[in-house]
Every structure is written in structure tokens, then in C-alpha cells.
Amino acid sequence: MGEAMSSTKESIPVKQLRKIPTGIGGFDEITGGGVPQGRPTLICGGPGSGKTLFGMEFLVRGAREFNEPGVFMSFEEKDTDLVENFSSLGFDIENLVAGNKMALDYVHIERSEILETGEFDLEGLFVRLGFAIDSIGAKRVVLDTIEALFSGFPNEGILRAEIRRLFRWLKDRGVTAVITCEQGKGTLTRHGLEEYVSDCVILLDHRMIEQVATRRLRIIKYRGTTHGTNEYPFLIDEGGLYVLPITSIGLTHKAYNERISSGVARLDNMLGGEGYFRGSSILITGTAGTGKTSLAAHFANSVCARGEKCLYLAFEESESQIVRNMRSIGVDLQPWLDNGSLHVHATRPTLFGLEMHLVSMNKLVRDFRPSVVIMDPISNLVSIGNSAEVKSALMRFVDSLKTEGITALFTCLIYGQHQDLTEMGVSSLMDTWLTVRDIESGGERNRGIYVIKSRGMAHSNQVREFVLSSNGVGLVDVYVGPGGVLTGAARLAQESKDRQDQKECAEAIERKQREFEARKLSAEAQVAGIMAELSAQEKELKKAIEEEDEMKLKLDHQRSEIARQRHAD
């Protein structure tokens, strides 16, 4: 460091704040590595916000995944209670304790038991903690919750001094500590502990928004790290905590050139001949009953048939209902469900808040690792948020899918005549937009499908009639005639009329041909007759000429005979 000032090339060595991973889903991503190593991290939150869980998961994962033993010093729950509570999460604490990977210490503080009679300090706590750390060589420590000391010991002056000493002591010991504390009313912590923890402070928020419980995590302070100051939604499920990592803030997805089939051959033709781009987002809109789910099912079917995995997020129908309905059009999804390449996750949107859905969908994607995700439909998400919120949530979801190169297909119900608009304005997020619209004519309602847009490929601008039969989805040429677009029965009628016309035309030509043949024959016959006459006359003439020549010869001969006889006498 001494040379730094004089030399221009060498830079001052910067002491980076080292971080250790917590192993908690999403957390390490949003903090760029985890919690600061060897320093205390403060986790604040109200009751039931997940502080104890955070601490416990930090230790359990530390022991299991990173080989760092840890000490859990609990001021509120007994060790037996902790073991019981966390066994449902698959945290086998007893085993870890037995294997010297974890140590639990329950500190019982009973205010009524404590009578203060002079100066004291909390060396007992230090001794206990030190002993526990040394007994297993712990690298991680959780104190849950340190606020309990305040309710136990009357002398706040001594308490604060000791807490400050504790944090220094923890740093000296080189252990990474996670300290939980209660959130105060209007203040971050009830007793102002954030003054003592200067390196990392996290807030776990748990509140009700329009009757739906919403959990959010916020990084209040993190020294040495540029962190997002946003609130990150997180969920707690049977695997522990999972934070939604909004890592790709920019549009930095890679674009793929590979194409995948939509599951309907003629639809692929309409999409530049090959289908959708891998990693793109596809929107299928249509009014009720136009076959959006059928198209989605065809896509799922073809994806699974190729051996890839597909995640189907259903917001309206149950898994068995979808399977049954799709069977009626000849698409059998059951084999894919059985062999695990298709996973259907069906929930009512109103079950959770929008953010919870987002987090749980993200977690499903992370756990199942599909190559294709289908959301059917997205339109009823507006029942749990306004359009702007839904669009924002979908945008984040689409972003996260694109970063992973996962192709996403969304179906959306639209109403009324404005069939080129979606309620939430999400079409701008989509690379390919297909719409199925009603074509009503002649007392019938038929469906037509066409491609509104498809980025990056030449696509058809033709409307095709969309037919559902027991063989699946079929696309048929739509009849565009002088009367306009005809579909359904009208098309069939027109087609049959066309065939009829054609037939008649062909017959007329045939007839004319026959007539001509007949005339030709008769003309030829006539010509033959005349030629025969001519040749007969020619013969006669020849004969006459011959006879005359003969006669002439005879006469000459006679004359010469006569002349000869006359000479003789």
C-alpha cells in the first residue's frame, strides 16, 4: 500500500468485503454473494416474518452445503421446540447436532427471577457462546432474538454496552453472525440495535395487502455492495425461504436461432415455415371457447414428445380437467404426466397475492427446470391486481424466463370486438402474437386464426380457419370470395358449388370435343368421296387416251398397209 501514491500504474489494494453464501434461495443472488463474512448481519422483522427461519436455514445450509458448523442461540424457543418446528421443513436438526455440525443453546430469561443488586456484566453469555462455538468449531452463529435481553435485564446502560461488546467479540472470533430482532413501531428495531450493526441490515416485511398476505425482503444497508433498494417478494414453503431474484434488470437476454414446432404443422407453416423461436414469448389471444387451451396443449404435447420438459401453469382448470378435455381432441397428455416430462400446476389466482404467484412460479421453474412454460390463462390474474401490476409482474416473469432461455406461451382471454388489444397491454412483451377470432356468418360461428406479429421471422398474413376435431387442431384454407371470407358450412357449400361448376365446365368441353370429332369425321368422309370420284374420272380419261392411241396406231398401220399394197403393182 505504500507504493500506491507514487506509482500511477499500481492501484491501492482495496479490501473487499468478503461474503459467504447463505444457501437461501435467491438471497445470495440479490446480495451478490450472501452475508458479509466474519461480521454480524441484522435481520429485523415483525412477528411471523420469518426471522427465525432465516437464521435456522442459514445454519442448516451452512452445515449441509458449505461445511460450516453453526451455533443457534435461541432466547425464545426451547431447543426441543425448534427441532420439532423445523423438522417439517426437512431440516434434520437433531442429526446435525449429533454430528457436531450444529449446536443449540436455549437461553432462558425470566425477568421475575432476576434481581439486580449492583454492577454486573453478561460474561456468562459470552462464556456460553464461546463454549458452544469451540465445541464444534463453528463458523456461523445465530442469535434469535437478541431483543429478549432487553426484556430480561433492567439496566439498559449495561445491556447496550454488553451488546456492543458482543458484536466486537463476534468479529474477533471471526464468526459470521446473524442476529434477529423485532421491528419497532415506526423504527427499524425496537431498541435501536441497527446502530451497532454497521455492515448489513435486512428487513423482512410481512403484511396484508387487500386480504392477501405478502412477504417482502428489503436490504436496508449493505456496506460495500451496490444493492437494489427495492423490496423483493419472497415466500416460505416446505423447503424454507425463497426470494425472487430480480437479477436481470437490463434487457440482456441471448437470442436463440433455434426454432421449435408449435405442435400444429400448418401453424408452423404460417410462422415462417418452422415454428416459434426457442426462448421467445408467445401470446395466444381469443374470445371464450376459441381453442387457446387446445393450442397450448398441442404445444405441450409436441414439446414432451421431443423429450423436453414442459411446465403448465393453469389458472382456470384442474389437471384432470385439462387432460380430459384435450383427450376429446385427440391429444393425450397423460403419458407425459406419468413419465414426468409434463408438470401441471393448477391454482386459483385469488389464492395468493400477485407477488407470491410470481415467486412460487419462479421457484417451480427453478426446481423443475422445464424448457417450455405455459401459462393458461393470464387474463384472470387481473382479479388480484390492477393491469399495471399484472403487466409488471408478467414482465419480470418473462424476463427471468428469457434469461434462462425458456420458451413461454401465454393464453389470454379477450372480450368483445377489440380483438387486437389485451386488457393488460402485455402484447409488447411478446415476440409472437397469434389470435383466434370468431367469424360469424350464415347463422354459424367459426374460428379463424392468424398471426398478428412474430418478431424475427417472415410470417403469413393469411387468416386460416381453425377447426377442432377428434384428430386435434387443424388449419384449413379460408375461402375468400366476392362475398367476403367464408368459413364453416358456407365454405363447404361454396367449395361444393365450385366443384360443381368445374365439373360442368369440364363436361361442356368434352361435349364440344365430341362434336368436333364428329364433324371432322364427316368432313373427312366427304373429302374421301370426292377424291374417289376424281380418281375414277382420271382412270376413264386414261383409258380413253389409251384407246385413242391404239386407234391411231391401228389407222396408221392400215394406211401404211394400203400404201404398200398400192405400190406393189
Add this chain to the structure above:
Amino acid sequence: MTSSGEEKSPNRAESERQYELRLYVAGQTPRSMEAFSNLKKICEEHLKGRYSIEVVDLLENPRLAKGDQILAVPTLVRRLPEPIRKIIGTLSDTERVLIGLDLRPRKP
């Protein structure tokens, strides 16, 4: 210093009960010395002949901190007679110590 514990009639039981006291310290600090000397003084004055003091150094026996749930140092624990009482501090406030130990202050 111990004296034999015997069954006494309830009337006299209170003033005759055997006191088993344990003082937890963390090393030989001035505070722990002060606590010990204060304790001895109180015991000699109010519990003559029926008390026993055990000094536990947590630095030598850290396990006991967890076992006996000791946080503050010094801590005086009255193990007998029951119920268990805990008194923290240097024991310089004699009145409070006596209240804590359930001893009526001796009339001068």
C-alpha cells in the same frame, strides 16, 4: 462451611433452614471478588451456621453456564431452600440481596 440439615418444626423452620448458595463468576475479577466478600458478609450476619457457599468459575466450567442458565456475572443462585432464586450483580445492595434471598433483615 456446612452444618447438618435436620428436620425442624415449621415454626422454627424458617430461621433454621439450610441455605445452599452458589456464586457464579467468570474469573478472578474485582467484581467477582467484591461479590464474594459481600456475600460472605451477608451470610455471616444473617445465616450464621446454616449456609454453604459454592463458587463456580464459568471460565473453568463453561458447560455449567448453559446447564444452570447463567447469563449475567456475577450471579448468585439460591439453590436451597426452594424455590430457586437468582440475584445478579456485585451484591452491594444488601437490602435487595436479603429480599432476594427471602431473608427478613435482622433487626439491629
